[in-house]
Amino acid sequence: MNMDTKILTVNTDNIDEEKLKEASSYIKNGDLVVFPTETVYGLGADGLNGKACEKIFKAKNRPIDNPLILHISQINQLDRLVSEIPEEAKLLAKNLWPGPLTMIFKKSKLIPDVVTATGDTVAIRMPKDPIARRFIDFCDTPIAAPSANISGRPSPTNASDVYFDMKGRVSVIIDGGNSQIGIESTVLDLTEDKPMILRPGFYTYEYIKGFLPNLVLDDSLVDDKVIPKSPGQKYKHYAPKAAMKIYVGEESAIRIYDEAREAKKSGKKVGILAFEQDISKFYDFDFVSLGDKNNLLEMSHVLFSALRILDKKGVDLILAQGVEDKDLGKSIMNRMKKSAAGNVIYL
Ligand code: TXA
């Protein structure tokens, strides 16, 4: 794949609609357009055009059995995409859409097989990012979009990280600056007896339970050894090129320091992900701050780009501080553990 990739820079506070119209013409033509959302950048195609959606899988080397999310910009676009809308979905759509929530419905006949990986359910999200919403409006079709990274790599949260992975593979990248949130949407299945979180995200289990008291977590989110229900959660994911190890607990900075020093002695190039409070210990290594250890919002904002920064420095080993597995920390640790292939030590 080696097509021309056009960059269209759009300012969120003063949206140039002509550029979004131009980008939408590529979608209508069956081509791929990367667009910003409040979570991470999406690799978009016309969600009702099976041939266009197939291009997504090729562009990012995505396994064909991993279904796509359809993105809508208006609630009235939902009806024809699904065969039923449960009351729970109506409640959440009213309160949490537009926003970082993806809901799984029984699909309608309109949806191409490639979108759902031949399954009978479809994932739908209405993003909040104003550029995303305006862009989808102009496309006048639901936009199928996974995160705009090569499969297995950290999701991109800015256009330069998108470009690194997608140059020559997509027609257009809309550059809308840094993603506001930085980790992907919460994926919620509403097609079984009880509503179930398949992928934790910005909206936490604790928060959604306030709307749906019978909410449950997929077993794999409680026990690391269980195989996840959501196809995308099964793969090695968000992975930097380096081996990675996470330490959680009071002594984590000291343990990481000792291990980093040993690894350096044995000739390894070591990268550190540490909290702002501890970062000054690591000036002898390649380091990126995860922000204040109590600021989970900032941490979710910087995590993926931090992994990419260390990758670019060519480190062999990444040692990272982790957080407690609750609230937004659960979503952050979900991504971190996958990056580290489960290599986490609780002190
Ligand atoms: O924030 C986000 O969700 C971003 C932005 C671009 O919207 N998108 C995103 O897409 O993260 P992707 O493809 O990287 O992750 C979608 C996840 C995968 O784990 C996939 O397996 C799951 O949602 N999924 C999609 N359709 C599904 C379905 N019908 N049933 C169960 N899981 C599904």
Ligand code: MG
């Ligand atoms: Mg992804």
